[in-house]
Amino acid sequence: MTTQSETGYRSEAAALPIGTPRHHMVIFAVLFGLLLVAPSVLYPVFLMKVLCFALFASALNLLLGFGGLLSFGHAAFFGSSSYVAAYAAKAWGFNPEFAILLGVLAAAVLGLGIGALAIRRQGIYFAMVTLAFAQMVFFFALQAPFTGGEDGIQAVPRGRLFGLIDLSSDLTLYFVVLAIVFGALLLIYRIIHSPFGQVLKAIxxxxxxxxxxxYKVNRYKLAVFVMSAALAGLAGATKAIVFQLASLTDVYWTMSGEVVLMTLLGGMGTVFGPLIGAAVIVTMQNYFAGFGAWVTVLQGAIFVVSVLLFREGIVGVLAKWLKKPL
Amino acid sequence: MSAAMTQQNAPKADVILSARGLTKRFAGFVAVNDVDLDVQRGSIHALIGPNGAGKTTCFNLLTKFLQPSAGTITLNGRDITRMPSADIARLGLVRSFQISAVFPKLSVLENVRIALQRRRGDSFDFWRSQKVLHELYAEAMERVDEVGLSSFTHETAGELSYGRKRALEIATTLALEPEMLLLDEPMAGMAQEDVARISALIRKIAANRTILMVEHNLSVVADLSDRITVLARGQVLAEGPYEAVSKDPRVIDAYIGAGHE
Known part of the structure; x- marks a missing residue:
């Protein structure tokens, strides 16, 4: 009897929707294919902005949707990394890959410091601590001599990737950004579906x-906080190279709020939600720019509607409807 | 001096968990006052008492979810008074919670697997696919089967009925193969038929381990426990087998005084 049921378990285990559900990989592949041809229809700089924010929102989602930690200060990592990368590329003449790497490193170190203090508090207090630290980073960026104050760091050279590939062409840069962001998204996907990710979800x-x-939960929380900060940093540094600019907008608290909004709108705790949320928000900001200040009002209205009608976010509702985790 | 004290108060070899002078003060009142407790290895020991007697506080002190203000706790002769709770779990003393403690968004199987995963040590390997956890499946299935949940394996734990959540919680706890289990009001808020089922389950799992359970109701533990400690107002009122404890006038008084039969 035992042997029979054991084999029964095994064959069932093989068919279980765990590890990496096949439909996720299909979605990733289709998405990648679409993004490869997208620049023939859409403006590459716009697409790059969407990609950077998709990564930023996914980084926050790793912390919020899978670690259960609401950071209201993620602009600190996005922005400081963007400043570091911009400064390294402009003042020290770093190649873009090293400038970005340095930015990520700075965000990770900052994440280690802020995270170690913030995880001692829970819930709303955690959010407030992260916000407080982010405000400190903002004032530092405003006052420090090398950040350019109100002007930020402008005219950052895009440089040559590995010293070889000239990135001044938007299209070339687009494919580089696509590779960076997709690599990072797959990494996040792996983190979520790793033994570490299982413990994270349990916490x-x-x-x-x-x-x-x-389980020593604080170590797991700190680990995921640092990972999320580093990935947010990757998004910020990449953005700095794309727009050749690091500015106070990147470290301002509204940026922290915006990324939370993207994550919630798309569907917190889903794999693809943050990408959709980022795409919707960035599209609105770009194409509704003609409405001026009304963009914020529209954004607010959309958020209210989404909270009222589909609390799980766009992808969250879709997943429920399809009865499949997305 | 402390060595001499430990020597003097050293519990007998068959005592697994022991507390001496356990005290917890909160601002303004003493929740647990100078409690001595010895749990014999292999026994089912119940900690009962009327509302506000300090049972749950006592329980939280023993598992270090609260820090004692005074006193010592030893597990297998080892002083665990200053040890963090996660480390105590790693020594084989595992607790349950009063409110059912499942991982609501994980499946029944994943709930049990997260306990089995502890065997790998720490799971900081974020770069590895969770396919490495496949080797735990057969055992997770057995554990789920053991508590009669095999037809709910892939259900989300949060959607189970109350009684089934408790069963799942016990399966998860057992997956750690703890030497000693601390159950916090395992029957609280349970329908009558569930009480019988969980009682049977507790008796079954007690076969080769020690159990300390907190209960509100004396009759629930009557035929289950080998030894009963009655707490009232943070202090030990009486201790002994059910027959003796239930006839103790102080115990009857405490229960009547607190408005119980």
Whole structure:
């Protein structure tokens, strides 16, 4: 009887929707294919902006949707990395890949510092601590001599990738950005579906219970905080190279709010939600720019509607409807 | 001096968990006051008492979810008074919670697997696919089967009925193969038929381990426990087998005084 049921378990285990559900890989592949041909229809700089924010929102989603930690200060990592990368590329003449790497490193170190202090608090207090630190980073960016104050760092050279490929062409840069962002998205996907990710979800669902099972939850929380900060940094640094600009907007608290909005609108705790959320918000900002200040009002209205009608976000609702995790 | 004290108060070899002078003060009142407790290895020990007697506080102190203000706790002769809760779980003393403690968004199987995953040590390997956890599936299935949940394996834990959540919680706890289990009001808020089922389950799992359970109701633990400690106002009122404890006038008084039969 035992042997029979054991084999039964095994064949069932093989068919389980765990590991990497096949439909996720299909969606990733289709998305990648679409993005490869997208520049023939859409403006590459716009697409790059969407990609950078898709990565930024996915980084936040890793922390919020899978770690259960709401950071209201993610602009600190996005922005400081953007400043570091811009400065390294402009003042020190770093190649773009090293400038971006340095930015990511700075964001990770900052994330380690802020995270170590913030994870001592829970819920709304955690959010407030991250916001407070982000405001400190903002004032530092405003006052420090090398950040350019109100002007920011402008005319950042895009340079040559690996010293070889000239990135001044938008189209060339687009494919580089696509590779960076897609690589990072796949990394996030792997983190979520790793043994580490399993523990993370358990902590999100029930922290005291995770402790009682012997997990040292603070170490996991800090680890995911640093990962999320570094990935947000990758988004910020890439954005700095794309727009050849690092500015106060990148570290301002509204940026932290915007990325939370993107994540919630798309569907927190889903794999593809943040991408959709980022695409919707960036599209609105770009194509409704003619409405001036009304963009903010529209954004607010859309958010209210989404909270009222589909609380799980666009992709969250879709997943429920299709009865498949997305 | 402390060594001499430990020597003097050293519990007998068959005592697994022992507390001496356990005290917890909150601002303004003493929730647990100078409690001595010895749990015999292999027994089912119940900690009962009327509302506000300090049972749950006592329980939280033993598992270090609260820091004692005074006193010592030893597990297998080892002082765990200052140890963090996660480390205590790793020593084989695992607790359950009063409110059912499942991971609501994970499936039943994943709930159990997260406990089995502890065997790998820490799981900081974020670069590896969770396919490495496949080897735990057969056992996770057995654990789920053990508590009668095999037809709910892929259900989301949050959608189970209350009684099934408790069963899942026990399966998760058992997956750690703890030497000792601390159950916080395992029958609280449960329908009558569920009480019988969980009682049977507790008796079954007690076969080769020690159990300390907190209960509100004396009759629930009557035929289940080997030894009962009655707490009232943070202090030990009586201790002994059910027959003795239930006839103790102080115990009857405490329960009547608190408005119970």
């Amino acid at each position: 999100r669902d029930n922290e005291p219970r995770s402790v009682s099972l012997g």
